[in-house]
Amino acid sequence: MLLSKQNLMPLLNSLASDVDVFVPTTIDGVKKFARLADGVEPDFDMINTTMPPKDLLFPQTQKMYHFDVDKNGSYHIHEYDESREQIVFGIRPCDMRSIVCLDEVFLTKGFVDEFYANAREKLLTVSIGCTQAAETCFCTSMGVDPIYAPNADVMLQDTGDAYKVTAQTPKGEAAVSAWSEFLSDGDAEPVNCDVTLKVSMEGVVDKLEGMYDSPIWENLSIKCLNCGTCTYVCPTCHCFDISQENRKKDGVRFRCWDSCMFSEYTAMAGGHNPRPEKLERERNRFMHKLNFFERRYGMSLCVGCGRCVEKCPVALDITRLIDDIGSYEVAPASAE
Amino acid sequence: MSAQEIIRARAKELLESGEIATFIGWEAGRFTNQTTPLVITDAADAGKLVFNEYCANTLAKYVTDVLARGKVGLVVRGCDSRAIVRLINDKVIKREDVYLVGVGCPGMKDRKTDEPLKKCTECRHNNPLVFDEMAGENAEKAVPEDRFAEVKEVEAMTAAERTRYFESIYAKCIRCYACRDVCPCCTCRECFVDQRRENWVGKQNNVAENRFYGLTRVMHIGDRCIECGECERVCPMDLPLMKLNRKVIQDMNDLFGEFESGLVISAEPSVLTTYELTDREEFM
Numbered sequence: 001m002l003l004s005k006q007n008l009m010p011l012l013n014s015l016a017s018d019v020d021v022f023v024p025t026t027i028d029g030v031k032k033f034a035r036l037a038d039g040v041e042p043d044f045d046m047i048n049t050t051m052p053p054k055d056l057l058f059p060q061t062q063k064m065y066h067f068d069v070d071k072n073g074s075y076h077i078h079e080y081d082e083s084r085e086q087i088v089f090g091i092r093p094c095d096m097r098s099i100v101c102l103d104e105v106f107l108t109k110g111f112v113d114e115f116y117a118n119a120r121e122k123l124l125t126v127s128i129g130c131t132q133a134a135e136t137c138f139c140t141s142m143g144v145d146p147i148y149a150p151n152a153d154v155m156l157q158d159t160g161d162a163y164k165v166t167a168q169t170p171k172g173e174a175a176v177s178a179w180s181e182f183l184s185d186g187d188a189e190p191v192n193c194d195v196t197l198k199v200s201m202e203g204v205v206d207k208l209e210g211m212y213d214s215p216i217w218e219n220l221s222i223k224c225l226n227c228g229t230c231t232y233v234c235p236t237c238h239c240f241d242i243s244q245e246n247r248k249k250d251g252v253r254f255r256c257w258d259s260c261m262f263s264e265y266t267a268m269a270g271g272h273n274p275r276p277e278k279l280e281r282e283r284n285r286f287m288h289k290l291n292f293f294e295r296r297y298g299m300s301l302c303v304g305c306g307r308c309v310e311k312c313p314v315a316l317d318i319t320r321l322i323d324d325i326g327s328y329e330v331a332p333a334s335a336e
Numbered sequence: 337m338s339a340q341e342i343i344r345a346r347a348k349e350l351l352e353s354g355e356i357a358t359f360i361g362w363e364a365g366r367f368t369n370q371t372t373p374l375v376i377t378d379a380a381d382a383g384k385l386v387f388n389e390y391c392a393n394t395l396a397k398y399v400t401d402v403l404a405r406g407k408v409g410l411v412v413r414g415c416d417s418r419a420i421v422r423l424i425n426d427k428v429i430k431r432e433d434v435y436l437v438g439v440g441c442p443g444m445k446d447r448k449t450d451e452p453l454k455k456c457t458e459c460r461h462n463n464p465l466v467f468d469e470m471a472g473e474n475a476e477k478a479v480p481e482d483r484f485a486e487v488k489e490v491e492a493m494t495a496a497e498r499t500r501y502f503e504s505i506y507a508k509c510i511r512c513y514a515c516r517d518v519c520p521c522c523t524c525r526e527c528f529v530d531q532r533r534e535n536w537v538g539k540q541n542n543v544a545e546n547r548f549y550g551l552t553r554v555m556h557i558g559d560r561c562i563e564c565g566e567c568e569r570v571c572p573m574d575l576p577l578m579k580l581n582r583k584v585i586q587d588m589n590d591l592f593g594e595f596e597s598g599l600v601i602s603a604e605p606s607v608l609t610t611y612e613l614t615d616r617e618e619f620m
Contacts, residue, residue, distance in 0.1 A: 029574050030508050050572065051510075060510070060541045135367055222401065223373040227514035229572050243539045256539050259512070264530045278401075313514050313570035314393055315365045315372035 001165040001176065002186045003156065008044075008163070011182040012036055012089060019085040022056060024049050033088060044090050047134045048305060052235035053088055053095050057102060057119045060232075061256045064115070064242070069249040083118035089126045094139045094305040096127050096149035098235035104297045105238050124175055127152035128163070130193040136306030138197040138319055144303055146193040157190035164188055199322040201290075201300070208291040210330040212283070220321060221282035223314045228259035230308035230316075231285070236301050239265070260285050286321060339439050340387040342471035343411055346437055348382035350409050356435050357406030360395045361385040369447035375402060387411065387471075389445045392453060394566050396420045396520050399429055408434050411471070413441035414461040415564040418598030419520035421466055422562050425602060428523045438467030440475030455565025458483075458578070465599055484586045486579045506547040508573040515567035515577055516553060521560040528552065554580045559588055559608040562598035591616050 003011065013036075015021050022033040023042035032051035034040055063080045070076060106116035129147035133139075139146050147157055153172030156163035165183060167176040176183070231237040241258040244251055258265055261282075266275045275281050293301035302318060309317050337345070347359040362385065363374035369390045375398060376382065396419030399408045412420060420436065423429045440463050443456035456462075460483065463474040482488075493501060513529065516522045529537045529549055537552075538545045554577075561581045568577040588595055592607045592615065 028504055028508055061539075222375045223398070225397075225514065225517035227517040227570075228510075228512040229514050229570075232510045232512050233572060241539060245538055245540070254540055256541060262513075262530070264532060267532075311572045313518055313566075315370055317366055317372070320366055 001183045002159070002162040002188060003165050003179075003183055004162045007182040009042075011179060012042065014182070015087055015089070019087055021087045021089055022053070024090050033091075036089075042090065044128055047130065047132060047137070048092055048094070048307070050233060050307070050311070052098065052233065052305070052307065053091055054098065054102065054235050054238070056086060056088055056123060057099070057116055058106075058238060058240075058257075061254055062115060063252055063254045066250070066252045068251070081115075081118055083115070083122050085122045085124075086119070087124045087126060090128045091125055091149075091152070092130055092305075093127060093146055093149035093152075094137075094142075094144050094303045095235050096125060096152050097139075097142075097144050097303040098305070099125065100151055101236045101293070101297070101299065101301055101303070102238055104299070108297075124154070124171060125149075125152045126154045126156060126175075129155070129157045129190060131158045131191045133193055133195040133197075134306060134310070135197060136309040137195050137304065138199055138306060138309075139304035140195045141197075141199045141201060141319075141322075142300055142302055142304035143201075146195055147190050159188035159190055162186075162188065164190055197306070197319060199319045200326050201322065202326070204322060204325050205291055205294045205300075207325055207328065207330055208287060211325065211328065212287075214328065214330075216321075216324055216328060217279050217283040220286075220316065220324075221277075221279045224261075224278045224282050224316055225313055226261050226263070226278045226281060227313065228261050229311050229313065231259040231261055232257060233307040233311050235305055235307070236289075236303060241265075260288070286318065289318070290322070290325075337472075338387075339472040340385070343387050343437060343439065344382045344385050346469070346471065347376070347385055347409060348379045350435060351377070351379040351382065355407065356409035358402045358408045359385075360398050360402075360408065360410035362387065362391045362393065362395075362411075367447070369445075369450075373398065377405065385411075387439060389442065390447045392444050392447075392569065394419055394518075394520065394564050396423060397518065399423065399434060400523070403429065403433055407432075409437060410434065412436045412438050412464045412467055414459060414463050414465065415441075415455075415562065415566075417464040417466045418461065418562040419564060421598040421601055422520050422560060423523065425598070425606070426521075426523055426560070431601060436464070436467040436469075438464030438470045440464075440470075440473055441477070442475040443477045453565075453569065455569055455578070458563070458565060460563070460596070461599070466601065484582055486576070487583045487586050490579060490583065502547060503543050505575050506543045506550055509541075509546040509550060509575060510573060511541055511546060511549060512572060514570045514572065515575075518566045518570045519557065520562065520564065520566075521557045522553075528556075550575075550577075550580070554584055557581060558584055559595065559606045560597050561585060563596075 016036045021036040023036050024046045025034050025040050025043055027034050031049045033053045066078045068076055106113040127149040153169045155166045167173040239258045240255045242255045244253040267273045289302045350356045358377050360375050362371040364386050365372045371391050373393050394416050395410050396416050424431055444453045458480055460479050462477040537549050565578050
């Protein structure tokens with residue numbers, strides 16, 4: 001099936017009359033996914049958004065429940081479920097891979113996060129393959145195909161004047177059959193996307209096992225400012241903190257994004273901090289991306305979107321770290 | 337010899353002689369015209385140091401991280417030297433803790449657009465104000481005519497417009513705290529936003545909390561801001577933070593006389609940490 005580019009906006013407007021459709025756009029100078037509405041111009045030529053689409057499933061601040069005490073002194077708890085039918089239209093294959101990672105965290109191993117599960121169930125993912133890569137894109141090195149996202153409900157691939165449309169899940173098939181008036185029969189070859197930045201992940205996961213005390217972390221972390229930019233622009237970073245705010249007999253419990261770069265992240269009630277300096281925090285972040293997650297879920301927690309490379313205030317570059325790990329000689333284990 | 341060659345040679349000599357334990361400069365990054373801060377302790381690494389028109393980062397804040405190892409050498413332009421003066425005046429470091437290799441700064445460029453960085457077009461002191469030696473000559477750079485041009489844009493707004501303007505800024509803030517972490521004036525041992533027991537700032541990301549963080553930081557920096565513009569450069573959401581800082585500076589100028597922070601090493605208290613009986617008090 002093909003969707004001609006002329007039919008793209010009519011399709012989006014038709015979809016947006018029923019559900020919230022999120023598209024890549026620029027709002028007040030910030031590139032992000034925003035709800036299609038009057039004055040919101042979708043930009044499907046944008047290579048990638050500055051803010052990742054993870055907040056559609058995992059908002060930066062999410063109310064969990066509200067509680068109050070009535071006149072009789074009885075407690076009441078009111079749960080929040082703000083999930084609703086949503087379509088994310090134009091999500092890139094790297095960001096689709098990040099949703100695979102988030103699904104693992106929030107839905108598997110016996111722990112199901114209700115808030116995430118509700119939002120995920122109601123999200124239709126329509127991915128558009130890339131036709132051009134930024135200099136910071138390195139998705140192919142992380143096992144992502146820039147023109148194909150296997151887990152998207154619907155995959156759109158640019159063929160020039162039209163997108164080749166492939167429904168890949170039952171949800172996607174139902175969607176595409178409802179779009180029939182905008183689609184036409186046919187097939188065309190997708191345009192390729194050349195990703196020039198390449199790193200080798202060969203041996204990196206295993207090598208990191210023996211590198212906990214390597215001087216590489218000191219050299220890397222010394223220039224880190226310990227701000228949270230990399231973690232907040234990262235599509236896979238998913239740490240959160242649960243907190244509450246009370247006013248008289250009312251209160252709300254919420255969770256919000258947290259960052260392992262902050263000293264407060266691991267600070268304990270008694271004052272001890274197991275990751276007191278930026279060396280320990282940096283090591284944890286990159287170990288989590290490149291080793292811990294791989295060990296637990298069998299995949300990398302870095303999808304090669306390049307956002308942290310682009311936005312780090314001090315140009316601390318994960319691709320250079322991967323190169324450095326690759327060329328690092330792990331000392332043989334001592335005979336003790 | 338170029339400034340870069342002098343910097344490399346002097347870093348090597350200073351480390352070899354044991355006069356300093358650490359040297360801070362820049363090295364080339366992976367991408368065209370990209371640089372990144374470099375902290376070295378081994379004289380053999382001095383050859384990695386670069387100095388060119390794309391050295392965007394200021395370096396002074398790293399001094400406190402490596403001071404425990406001994407005296408720190410670093411390259412200073414106008415902004416870096418003012419940051420060092422700030423750290424000394426705020427009693428974070430001592431003058432003898434640092435060895436300053438000054439370098440004339442022509443203003444830095446954005447590596448992607450090749451246009452001058454905004455912070456550099458606004459800079460009024462491009463050459464080092466404090467140094468132990470100079471790597472080459474001072475550089476020429478145009479000084480902006482109006483230091484407060486941006487502030488006037490905000491002042492021209494009506495109160496309602498201004499409220500909307502601030503809301504639009506702080507609706508974008510993601511509270512990564514990069515502005516704080518890069519700032520040479522932000523040297524509190526514990527930042528008020530990290531004081532969770534007191535909970536000055538709630539953890540929810542919304543306009544009210546974000547604005548409270550941002551405006552409190554502006555007031556707290558107050559008379560110490562050296563106008564290096566790093567907060568604005570590093571902000572991933574491109575918030576116009578220098579507009580806010582300069583508004584406070586303009587008000588101080590108006591109330592207490594023309595003032596610029598970090599120009600001279602001095603034990604005198606700064607404008608907002610002292611008072612005189614003749615100070616204006618229109619609001620009382």
